[in-house]
Amino acid sequence: MAPSKDTLFRSADMSLTQLYIANEIGREVVSALGELGVMDFRDLNADTTAFQRTFTQEIRRLDNVERQLRYFHSQMDRASIPMRSIYDFNNPFTSPSASEIDELADKSQSLESRISSLNESYETLKKREVELTEWRWVLREAGGFFDRARGQTEEIRHSMDNDDAPLLRDVEQPPQNSEAAGDRSFSVMNIGFVAGVIPRERIAAFERILWRTLRGNLYMNQSEIPEAIIDPETNEEVSKNVFIIFAHGKEIIAKIRKISESLGADLYSVDENSELRRDQIHEVNTRLNDLASVLRNTKQTLDAELTAISRSLAPWMTIIKKEKAVYETLNKFSYDHQRKTLIAEAWAPTNSLGLIKSTLQDVNDRAGLSVPTIVNQVKTTKTPPTYFKTNKFTLAFQTIIDAYGTIKYREVNPGLPTIVTFPFLFAVMFGDFGHGTILFLAALAMIYYEKPLSRSKLDELFSMIFYGRYIVLMMGIFSMYTGLIYCDAFSKELPLFPSMWKWQGEDGTGPEAVRVDNYTYPFGMDWRWHDTENDLLFSNSYKMKLSILLGWAHMTFSLCWSFVNARHFKTPIDIWGNFIPGMIFFQSIFGYLAFSIVYKWCVDWVAISQDPPSLLNMLIYMFLQPGTLENPDAPLYHGQAKVQVILLMMALICVPILLFLKPFYLRWEHNKARAMGYRGIGESIRVSALDDDDEEGQMLNGGRESFGDDEDGVAMITQDIGAGEHEEFEFSEIMIHQVIHTIEFCLNCVSHTASYLRLWALSLAHQRLSIVLWDMTMNIAFSMTGITGVIAIVVVFYLWFILTVFVLCVMEGTSAMLHSLRLHWVEAMSKHFMGDGMPFEPFSFKTLLEEEPIE
Amino acid sequence: MANGWSLIIGLAFIVIFCIVSWFAAPKGENQTVWRSTLILSAVACFLMWAITFLAQWHPLIVPRRLDLRPEHEPSRRF
Secondary structure: OOOOOOOOOEOOOEEEEEEEEEHHHHHHHHHHHHHHOOOEEOOOOOOOOHHHOOOHHHHHHHHHHHHHHHHHHHHHHHOOOOOOOHHHOOOOOOOOOHHHHHHHHHHHHHHHHHHHHHHHHHHHHHHHHHHHHHHHHHHHHHHHHHHHHHOOHHHHHHHHHOOOOOOOHHHHOOOOOHHHHOOOOOHHHOEEEEEEEEEHHHHHHHHHHHHHHHOOOEEEEEEEOOOOEEOOOOOOEEOEEEEEEEEEOHHHHHHHHHHHHHOOOEEOOOOOOHHHHHHHHHHHHHHHHHHHHHHHHHHHHHHHHHHHHHHHHHHHHHHHHHHHHHHHHHOOOEEEOOOOEEEEEEEEEHHHHHHHHHHHHHHHHHHOOOOOOEEEEEOOOOOOOEOOOOOOOHHHHHHHHHHHOOOOOOOEOOHHHHHHHHHHHHHHHHOOHHHHHHHHHHHHHHHHOHHHHHHOOOOHHHHHHHHOHHHHHHHHHHHHHHHHHHOOEOOEOOOOOOOOEEEOOOOOOOOEEEEOOOOOOOOOOOHHHOOEOOHHHHHHHHHHHHHHHHHHHHHHHHHHHHHHHHHHOOOHHHHHHHHHHHHHHHHHHHHHHHHHHHHHHHOOOOOOOOOOOOHHHHHHHHHHOOOOOOOOOOOOOOOHHHHHHHHHHHHHHHHHHHHHHHHHHHHHHHHHHHHOOOOOOOOOOOOOHHHHHHHHHHHHOOOOOOOOOOOOHHHHHHHHHHOOOOOOOOHHHHHHHHHHHHHHHHHHHHHHHHHOOHHHHHHHHHHHHHHHHHHHOHHHHHHOOHHHHHHHHHHHHHHHHHHHHHHHHHHHHHHHHHHHHHHHHHHHHHHOOOOOOOEOOOOOHHHHHHHOOOO | OOOOHHHHHHHHHHHHHHHHHHHHOOOOOOHHHHHHHHHHHHHHHHHHHHHHHHHHHOOOOOOEEOOOOHHHOOOOOO
């Protein structure tokens, strides 16, 4: 039997497959399957920790290579060398051989050591340069201190020699011999000094600490270095100060040294002799020059090396990432030591089995191995994962559904009708031809520039819109249509056809209109309703009924899928116990309401000169006083009261059926099966004394079947499949479940129908808002005349257009989209969606690279 | 020109459109998507049009103007 084609209507048919792979080609096989991306491997070593698995060594090695590559990348970022984009390569997805991987690992190892040694020497040189620069500043600034201080040595001396000297003497008669004494050294006076640099923010603390510890016995001088010093380790700019401290006595100098070092100051030696100092400065300058040229050379070499790496870094990263994924997958396999075989289990779409087999054959042939890779289909009771093959058009719509819940395997996929209903319900709320056109054009632009946009980095909001570009396209198309129906384009009318209304009065101006005989406006709303006094009265009534009718149609449509589901899963009780009573209940109340709305429209009430009955009151009376009408003289149709009583009875009868039929049927079926001697798996009731020992043995084994030994991988796997996923029959649970379902269904019929009124509310709000916007901007501009009028129109037009795009299209569009989303998730999907499936997560290099893109 | 028959004609047109799109949908793995999208779109658009048409078929109120000069406006409510 050929498997049926996979469509979006149901999830793809899946099979559990077992692969027996020769150990030698395990890596190649998995890598080929990763390119295919159709197999969801099950973890057969779930109870082994990550460290105990077979290929942990390889993964560690690749982790190391990956770390090295990331190191290159960060180095390139620091040197601002761009990486060659992955998209510039023709085919980066060819799988490399094992020896190529080894080569790559060795290469990156040697490159890493080279880069890091280059970096190290660069950093050392840089540090040296900073030190020299600081020293130069100290020499320069300290020189100034010395020159100033020297001028005062004499006074210092004098003041120290005779304490009783008058304080004001030096003011009155400046010392004459200062020049002569200038060369006299400080050391003569036993005054020592410390010079260095310190970060500027620490200078205040530094001063305070020095002052306190030395009790003021110091003379400190400092000045700011005008240029910022770059810290080679952190690459940050630090502004620093040069300081020089004079103090008396060796111990004190040592203390000052200690304090300044502990505060992070760098001390430099400065000679007090100005001649020597000049030499020092000279020397520092030459050394700085030498260093600069060496630094430049190192930097050039480093950059050249990094540029060479940058050319091929992207494919390397891709290769390593893939390789790591391959080994992580191989770790899920069980290894048969005796036969040197790897055993894998995977879910795969049945339709892809042929492709898988031929791929494996290719790998085998390439390796020249005589032992073939065996693909086995395994029968199992496990529920397969849900998989839909989507394309770029359907992907976003399917994502809407998947965001709510994973669809059960082979259940009807609500994603298929969502392609139309989601944008359509959006458009009912967003109906405006102009705004629809803007959406449509924006979506077209995004689709046209799909490739460049998908490769560039987008911000979060825009990337979300870009992801849903085909949804936006459909929304735009349907909004244009509903805009035509509502006869709105940027809140202005669209007179496509002659109106069905003529203004009354002698000069044809109104105030009231009369109908053109026997003519109804053929497409959409009549444009004559625009700007009339009572257009809201008409459009509210119309849109309210429109939303009820569309809601009824949408819910009936969704309810029908539960029938299709029950047919497919062969559970007729769901048809008789859920679908049919539910459908009758819903139709006899809300189907009748929909019918009444249409019927009331079809009758020409003016012609038969009768007051039309109010439908809302009719529905209320139908429940409160069955059999009577609000106005018995003017029924909607003949025999209305009787029909309503019958409908109400039908709805009421359906409630107990909905409530009891399914649980009692299930109980009857269960009891019948038990009476015939069937038992559930794992039910521990002793049937005979002979089984006694076996039971005991099983209980010892944790209630599971014996596991078999580790050597026998096959046995272990098949045992594992049977376990789990068997539920015991519990009547009370089913009953409670059904009670909840019934109450929910009946109440939801009311609340969900009311919920569709949001279609009316939002479309009304959208229309009013666009009218207000037009009146507040363009209308005012049009009323001006002359040159001011021209300028005003231009300015106001831009204002109006920007507000239209951002408020009416983006903001209102988002809100309409969210409401449409809710109508799908809650109102429609609650009617049929089961959604307890597992998502299919195939091992695929493509998704792997999409999830963690290499930029 | 446009009267009750329009509804029937419109319905017939949509039914024909649906039948045509069922058979003319491009073959291949996207056939289901084509079919469901075309048919559902047609039905949804028809529903919208038909409801709007029905609402105006036998209208119970007539448009009243708001923008007339005061001497033509017998009952200004402002």
